Amino acid sequence: MEDQEKKRHFIKSIIQEDINTGKHETIVTRFPPEPNGFLHIGHAKSICLNFGMAEEFQGQCNLRFDDTNPAKEEQKYVESIEEDVKWLGFEWGETAFHASDYFDTLYDFAVDLIKQGKAFVCSLSGDEIRQQRGTLTEPGRKSPHRQRTVAENLDLFTRMKNGEFNDGEHVLRAKIDMASPNINMRDPVLYRIKRMDHPRTGDKWCIYPMYDFTHCLSDALEGITHSLCTLEFQDHRALYDWIIEQVDAPCHPRQIEFARMNLNYTVMSKRKIQKLVQENYIESWDDPRLPTIAGLRRRGYTPGAIRKFCSTIGVSKKESRIDIGLLESCLREDLNDRAPRVMGVINPLKVVIENWPEHQTEELDAWNHPQKPEMGKRKILFSGTIFIEKEDFMENAPKKFFRLAPGREVRLRYAYFITCNQVIKDETTGEVIELRCSYDPATRGGDAPDGRKVKGTLHWVSAEHCIPAEVHLYDRLFLSENPEGAADKDFTGNINPESLVKLDHAKLEKGLAAAETSKVFQFERLGYFCLDSKHTSGEKPVFNRTVTLRDTWAKVKKKN
Ligand code: ATP
């Protein structure tokens, strides 16, 4: 695939080595999202890495829902995750896996730990357990219940499972080492009581396993060879290994950590995105300003652009914040290649061509992609009343303004040269509302036979042959590069009030009436746009600006 520049990185080297030495014949990776929100661009990095390694080494990558917390997880998130992974272009075999599929086996492993004297039921409260855990410089204190006998523990754990206790009354803890320098090893909790139905197991369980207990064993049960996760799990690796070594697990996967992806001008954590949705700062999880996969898709991002981006940033152990401009430039590269060109005017100004023969309409040929003749041509219609962009006219224009001004001549793309003869203004506001122009019939197609040159070429649409539309312009969702940076104030205080600008008088080339939501067009001179998937049936179609043609932010930054 085009986006799979076979970049080398440390994880690939490890896998390659494991294959060379015969440690593994086939590799198995997994992508383990918790279904408590939509996936975001950070997840895309993990998806591209896990599925990408499996693809490259002809192995397998499992999609596994880490569904151990029924309080936060929902079916709608499961569905969105599956849709997003597929859309990115990856497959996970017959069915997706669920940590909840292993609840019985995990329970047996827990019982086994108890029998070996390596786990015990603790009746301290959550707060007490936290208080006794110690700090980085101080060892923790042993739970008074640590000495319970195996029989006692088995009895209590069975009764926990049978629903004889309330939430929080007891937990099951591993018995490891309260003095360990690694806090994760200080008798971590393995199971807690949560008297709550689970979307998949119904009311069968009222105890649920903790992430650290579930994750490593799920990996082992699926025969995962390389368990790739983000750096915050580095300190959990000792526990990951410990649990697998204590029980009769079918294999011992190797956990390897890599740095998370962080992007500037946005927030990525599901908790924060949830807050933005709940408090109505944005519309929904798929708001086109969000870095969620669903939001990016609705905005017009392509899977190719996202994969290219993930491959460009690479994989390392070093935390960094990536410039969102890089994501946009991967997108432009992808769209420049494939997006058909059309004309649309987003801030229309009426132009009447006075010497145009009355009621005449003319058909002109326009390239769908000037650099790619194989993409063909289309017919566009020209008539005596057209719209041009307000910005393309200036009444008192400086010399270097190469667009339309009184007495000046410009080229209309694929059509004729026009000269502005008269400016009509609103009597009360003074706003320019119409231009009277004349055209030169000899310039059809855009060249003058007498060789005279014009510097500016404007896009336009014919008033009689266009469709009205609403256009949504998006910008960075946050004003500062690191919206989470200001510790003293909530990140929502940093939202860019102009992150969404709606223009509802746009006029677009008629052919766009048949646009499909997944298809991105280049509106010549303006940027890339696509039909919004949520506003397809209203009075006017809504087009989202996917990205501008050039990185205007880079320029702004340079200036400052
Ligand atoms: P968040 O912190 O955004 O809420 P999470 O880590 O809680 O995300 P999970 O559903 O647990 O979300 O993540 C699934 C997988 O995606 C994990 O293996 C996690 O390491 C990985 N992942 C999550 N965020 C990123 C990121 N920003 N960059 C790379 N990988 C990520």
Ligand code: MG
């Ligand atoms: Mg998580």
